[in-house]
Amino acid sequence: MVKLISVISIIVASSLFSQFSTPLEQSNYSRLTTNTELVKYVQSVAAPSQWIKMDTLAVSANGKIIPFLTISKGKSNNNIKVLIFAQQHGNEPSGKEGALLLLKDIANGKLDEILENVDLYLVPQMNPDGNDINARRNGHGMDLNRNHLLLTEPEVIGLHELYNKIDPEVTLDVHEYSPYGKEWKEYGYRKNSEVTIGLMTNPNTDDVLRSFQRKAFIPFIDSYLQMKNVRFGEYTPMGPPNKERMRNSTVDINDGRQSFGILGSFSFIQEGMNGLDSIDNIRRRSEGQCAALTGFITFMNNNADTIRMMVKNAKTTRADRAVTAIQMDHVSDGEKTLKFSSYDGLRDTTIVTANYHTKVVPLLTVNRPKGYLVLKSDTLLKDFLTKHNVKVASYKPAKSDAVKQYWLEYDSSLVIEEFVIPVKSARPQVIKVKALDYLFIPIEQRQAQMLIQAFEPQCMINLLQYERFRYLMKEKFYPILRVE
Numbered sequence: 001m002v003k004l005i006s007v008i009s010i011i012v013a014s015s016l017f018s019q020f021s022t023p024l025e026q027s028n029y030s031r032l033t034t035n036t037e038l039v040k041y042v043q044s045v046a047a048p049s050q051w052i053k054m055d056t057l058a059v060s061a062n063g064k065i066i067p068f069l070t071i072s073k074g075k076s077n078n079n080i081k082v083l084i085f086a087q088q089h090g091n092e093p094s095g096k097e098g099a100l101l102l103l104k105d106i107a108n109g110k111l112d113e114i115l116e117n118v119d120l121y122l123v124p125q126m127n128p129d130g131n132d133i134n135a136r137r138n139g140h141g142m143d144l145n146r147n148h149l150l151l152t153e154p155e156v157i158g159l160h161e162l163y164n165k166i167d168p169e170v171t172l173d174v175h176e177y178s179p180y181g182k183e184w185k186e187y188g189y190r191k192n193s194e195v196t197i198g199l200m201t202n203p204n205t206d207d208v209l210r211s212f213q214r215k216a217f218i219p220f221i222d223s224y225l226q227m228k229n230v231r232f233g234e235y236t237p238m239g240p241p242n243k244e245r246m247r248n249s250t251v252d253i254n255d256g257r258q259s260f261g262i263l264g265s266f267s268f269i270q271e272g273m274n275g276l277d278s279i280d281n282i283r284r285r286s287e288g289q290c291a292a293l294t295g296f297i298t299f300m301n302n303n304a305d306t307i308r309m310m311v312k313n314a315k316t317t318r319a320d321r322a323v324t325a326i327q328m329d330h331v332s333d334g335e336k337t338l339k340f341s342s343y344d345g346l347r348d349t350t351i352v353t354a355n356y357h358t359k360v361v362p363l364l365t366v367n368r369p370k371g372y373l374v375l376k377s378d379t380l381l382k383d384f385l386t387k388h389n390v391k392v393a394s395y396k397p398a399k400s401d402a403v404k405q406y407w408l409e410y411d412s413s414l415v416i417e418e419f420v421i422p423v424k425s426a427r428p429q430v431i432k433v434k435a436l437d438y439l440f441i442p443i444e445q446r447q448a449q450m451l452i453q454a455f456e457p458q459c460m461i462n463l464l465q466y467e468r469f470r471y472l473m474k475e476k477f478y479p480i481l482r483v484e
C-alpha cells in the first residue's frame with residue numbers, strides 16, 4: 001500500500017511539474033517552436049487562467065498571427081508596466097523559447113512574488129515569418145529592428161500601437177548575438193557572455209534613467225545571473241578590438257531599445273549567445289534567456305515605485321531640454337577591460353584595450369524650437385506623425401513667431417560612425433508662410449527628442465537616412481520648417 005501511494009504521488013508530482021511544458025521541452029530540445037505551435041501553446045496557457053490574457057499584436061507580412069499576453073495579478077491599478085518583446089530577428093530563436101519558459105513559470109505560479117507590483121506585457125515572437133525559415137528579416141525582407149523610426153512594417157507598427165495604448169514604464173527587446181566568425185577566430189579569442197544586456201546610449205535620452213540603469217540595474221543583474229550560474233556581460237557589439245573599435249551599440253533611435261528610450265521609457269536590449277546553428281545548445285541558451293528575463297522582472301518589481309516616478313518625470317520633461325545632440329560619437333574613456341574566452345571556449349582571459357569606446361560625446365547640437373511646420377500635402381510625413389502618435393494642430397501664428405527655413409548645402413563626405421551625413425550645412429532664414437498650408441507640431445510633447453532628431457537636416461540619424469524620405473532633399477530649401 002505504501003508503495004502504491006508513493007507511486008501515485010510521483011505520477012501526480014511529475015504531471016504537475018510538466019504542466020504547460022513548452023513545445024521545445026516537449027520535443028526534448030530537438031526542435032524549435034514554430035509559429036503555429038507557439039500560437040497554440042500561448043492559447044492553451046491563457047485559456048484556463050484568470051490573469052493571463054491573450055490578444056493579437058499584429059499579422060505578419062506573410063499573414064502569420066503574432067500574439068501578445070497581458071499578465072496581471074490585478075492587485076493594484078498602480079503596477080509598473082513592463083513590455084517585453086522577443087525575436088524581432090527570426091534567426092535568433094532563444095529569446096522566444098526563453099519567453100515561453102518564462103510564461104510556463106508564470107502559469108505554474110512560480111513567479112507570483114515578482115509579479116506583485118508588475119503588469120507584464122509579453123510578445124514572445126515578433127517575427128514569425130523569419131522564425132519559420134530561420135531568417136533575420138520578415139516576409140517583406142525588412143529588418144524589423146531598424147524599422148522603429150519609419151514604422152512601415154506591420155509587426156513593428158503593431159508593437160508601437162500597443163506601446164501607445166498601454167504606455168509602459170519599462171521595455172525590453174530580446175535578441176541573440178553570435179560570438180563566432182573569421183576575424184575572431186584569427187584573433188584567437190571571442191566574447192563569452194551567455195547573456196548580455198544593453199542600456200540606452202543616445203545622449204538625448206533621460207540622464208536620470210541612464211544613470212539608474214548603470215548604477216543600479218547592471219550590478220543587480222550581474223550578481224543575480226552569477227547566482228543562477230549564467231555568465232553575464234554588458235552588451236558590446238563589434239570587434240575584435242585589434243580590428244575594430246568596440247562600443248555599447250549605436251546611438252540610433254530606430255531600434256527596439258532606443259525608440260522607446262527616447263520617449264522616456266526605461267529601455268533595454270538583451271542578447272543571449274547564439275549557437276553554432278539554431279538548435280545547437282538550445283536548452284542552455286533558452287534557460288539563460290529565461291533566467292535573465294526573470295531577473296529583469298525581479299528588478300522592476302523591487303524598484304517599481306522609484307522607476308515609475310523617474311519615468312513619469314522623463315516623459316513629461318522630454319520637451320524641456322534646451323538643446324538636442326544631432327551629431328555624436330563614441331570615444332575612448334581610457335583603457336577598459338573586456339572578458340573573453342579562447343576561440344574554442346575552453347580558456348578565459350581578460351583583454352585591456354583603449355579600443356572599447358564607452359563614452360558618447362555630442363559633436364553638434366541644435367536649440368529646441370517652439371515647433372515644426374510640415375506641409376498638409378505631404379502624405380508620407382503625415383503618416384509618420386500619425387503612426388508615432390504625435391500631436392499636431394492647425395498653425396495659428398503668434399506675433400512673436402519666427403518661421404525659419406533651412407537652406408541646405410549637400411556633400412556626402414561627412415561620415416560619423418556608420419552614418420553618411422548628406423547635408424553639409426543648413427542655414428536658417430526667416431520666411432513668410434501661408435499658415436493654412438501647414439500642420440503645426442508643437443515641441444512640447446513626449447516625442448520632442450525623437451522629432452528633433454528625425455527632422456533636423458544635419459542630424460546623423462534623421463529621416464534623410466532612409467530612401468523613403470530622400471525626396472525631402474530634392475531642393476536647396478528644406479520643406480520641414482522650424483518655428484522659433
Ligand SMILES: [Zn+2]
Nearest residue numbers: 089092175176
Ligand atoms: Zn537581433
